[in-house]
Amino acid sequence: MDKSNSNDLLTIGGIGLESRLFTGTGKYPSDAMIPEVIERSGSQVITVALRRVDFAAGTENIMDFIPQSVQLLPNTSGARTAEEAVRIAHLAQAAGCGNWIKIEVISDNRYLLPDGYETVRATEILANEGFVVLPYINADLMVARSLVDSGAAAVMPLGAPIGSNRGLRTEEMIRILIEEIKLPIIVDAGIGKPSEACAAMEMGAAACLVNTAIAGAGVPAIMAEAFGHAVRAGRAAFLSGPGASRKTAAASSPLTGFLEGGTQ
Amino acid sequence: MTDFYEYYKTWRDFSFVEYFRSVSESRVAAILQKERLSEIDFLALLSPAAEGLLEDMAQRSRDLTIRNFGRSVLLFTPMYLSNYCTNRCVYCGFNVDNSIMRHHLSFPEVEREAEEIAKSGLKHILLLTGEDKRRASIEYLCHCVRIVEKYFTAIGIEIYPLETEGYRTLVENGVDSLTLFQETYNETLYKKLHPGGPKRNYRYRLAAPERGCAAGMRAVNVGGLLGLDDWRRESFFTGLHADWLQSRWPEVTVGFSLPRMRPHAGTFQPDFPISDRHLVQVMTALRLFMPRAGITISTREGAQFRDNILPLGVTTMSAGASTAVGGHSREEADSTSQFDISDERNVQEMAEALKGFGYQPVYKDWHPIGGILS
Numbered sequence A: 001m002d003k004s005n006s007n008d009l010l011t012i013g014g015i016g017l018e019s020r021l022f023t024g025t026g027k028y029p030s031d032a033m034i035p036e037v038i039e040r041s042g043s044q045v046i047t048v049a050l051r052r053v054d055f056a057a058g059t060e061n062i063m064d065f066i067p068q069s070v071q072l073l074p075n076t077s078g079a080r081t082a083e084e085a086v087r088i089a090h091l092a093q094a095a096g097c098g099n100w101i102k103i104e105v106i107s108d109n110r111y112l113l114p115d116g117y118e119t120v121r122a123t124e125i126l127a128n129e130g131f132v133v134l135p136y137i138n139a140d141l142m143v144a145r146s147l148v149d150s151g152a153a154a155v156m157p158l159g160a161p162i163g164s165n166r167g168l169r170t171e172e173m174i175r176i177l178i179e180e181i182k183l184p185i186i187v188d189a190g191i192g193k194p195s196e197a198c199a200a201m202e203m204g205a206a207a208c209l210v211n212t213a214i215a216g217a218g219v220p221a222i223m224a225e226a227f228g229h230a231v232r233a234g235r236a237a238f239l240s241g242p243g244a245s246r247k248t249a250a251a252s253s254p255l256t257g258f259l260e261g262g263t264q
Numbered sequence B: 001m002t003d004f005y006e007y008y009k010t011w012r013d014f015s016f017v018e019y020f021r022s023v024s025e026s027r028v029a030a031i032l033q034k035e036r037l038s039e040i041d042f043l044a045l046l047s048p049a050a051e052g053l054l055e056d057m058a059q060r061s062r063d064l065t066i067r068n069f070g071r072s073v074l075l076f077t078p079m080y081l082s083n084y085c086t087n088r089c090v091y092c093g094f095n096v097d098n099s100i101m102r103h104h105l106s107f108p109e110v111e112r113e114a115e116e117i118a119k120s121g122l123k124h125i126l127l128l129t130g131e132d133k134r135r136a137s138i139e140y141l142c143h144c145v146r147i148v149e150k151y152f153t154a155i156g157i158e159i160y161p162l163e164t165e166g167y168r169t170l171v172e173n174g175v176d177s178l179t180l181f182q183e184t185y186n187e188t189l190y191k192k193l194h195p196g197g198p199k200r201n202y203r204y205r206l207a208a209p210e211r212g213c214a215a216g217m218r219a220v221n222v223g224g225l226l227g228l229d230d231w232r233r234e235s236f237f238t239g240l241h242a243d244w245l246q247s248r249w250p251e252v253t254v255g256f257s258l259p260r261m262r263p264h265a266g267t268f269q270p271d272f273p274i275s276d277r278h279l280v281q282v283m284t285a286l287r288l289f290m291p292r293a294g295i296t297i298s299t300r301e302g303a304q305f306r307d308n309i310l311p312l313g314v315t316t317m318s319a320g321a322s323t324a325v326g327g328h329s330r331e332e333a334d335s336t337s338q339f340d341i342s343d344e345r346n347v348q349e350m351a352e353a354l355k356g357f358g359y360q361p362v363y364k365d366w367h368p369i370g371g372i373l374s
Ligand code: SF4
Pocket: B085, B086, B087, B088, B089, B092, B093, B094, B095, B096, B129, B130, B131, B199
């Protein structure tokens, strides 16, 4: 892992993370690919849908492929209401998945867009119970503000609908969240290419969560590595700050050139 | 507009033949560039003109499926509880007029059957019965659900249509999905194919998926029995039905099954047999029309064909299936199968085949939120 910014930690729930790339476990041709994806991307946080975990399985289980060293982020995929999300979070905790939870409340199967109102309600309940809550939302400033008040540990706005790989369609809204919200802004969903993750990081996002673009890639492990580099590059660019850019060449000043001389 | 039937009527008398004649291959090509398809676009994909672009449709369908579902297929198996039936569906081996061996599982038999199926590792089960409300009552079904939920995390039903209240009772007892085929959307033909029994009521059956959605079913599957009528029209109405349900119940996962008629104990043979090529056209057109809908292919289809269509849009497959009552655990051969299984691979073999194609066999994709660990 690139250590050049090793004191640039992302702290969530009291844990300092060097890697700002969160990965997922869904959509892989085989769960056995997950360890290599984690290793090559450098990711330290991985989200897993509790609905897919078979705790009673005598045979292979997705949890067997998640290294102990990474922070598990169970998600509430399948929840349609705050109550269902809360119940899934409780089940995750009871199953030994820790106290981090990514809230996904989706009551629209056509576009898979998150339900802001229900998400805020679930966040409030779970944060009060001591969970480290990372809610998945539309890039909406008012919802994000409510989540701050509800005790969320980070805010995860979508770049585009889940699985769409359409990139940072909500860029301007995410920019506003980065400016206004004091919690880490983690771009979740929609990122289809490493360059898009890089752009989100350059803009000041705290991290990116990438699943479909890695799991659906020709060679997931290589794509995971590419995303690792992209996220680090974007972060470094953000930390450095851009150089001053100007739209006109330095020598030409069509509107103010008259000030340079000649006039008395 | 209160129910799907009202909407169905707005399309019922549409001149399909004329429209199909008007569709050109270039029109289909233009539709394949679109992100979101209208109903009439979808119909164009079912036209003869679209056949020339089947490979393009297949490629788009595969890409959309991978993006939405990944390279994974959910496995399940049907469990037949009872083949007593009061209906006279002319195409079905369980038809009351067919003298077949009938059986109705007792509760200890349900338990044995569930235990036997569970050994395969499957976690999703589909419970089926014929229409005999006295034997396969809602109460009986609830009891069966309480037995099988010890072994499976997701329980679906494929039974005779119920009132909303009946579906709600089943949901409260742990059922999470409903599969119900209209068989044919052609109302006139429907009457002919269902000469007797409660199933004669076309509209009551047509509205059953709506009642299931209203009762809180998490997933609802619709479909037509391909082979009974012109498949282009039938598939169009299947898509229309699913889309209509999805718009009204956005929280429900709406899906399709594509059952194609197989040989069975009766004498009825399909009037409109559908070829492999056309089944692929139907499946890819449905995928393009509804990118997030589940598509189930059962063991009615042969192993080789199932392997070939796997990447083209399939999300769910049955495996290790038996269509006989108690087919997994009862030794006495005293009950006839509803139809013959074509893909006879067991769950393990199916899982290995999927892995060989670079697909992940998924055994569990849902659990009752109240009781996963209890
Ligand atoms: S299709 Fe169903 S309702 Fe009709 S005869 Fe067969 S089991 Fe009975």
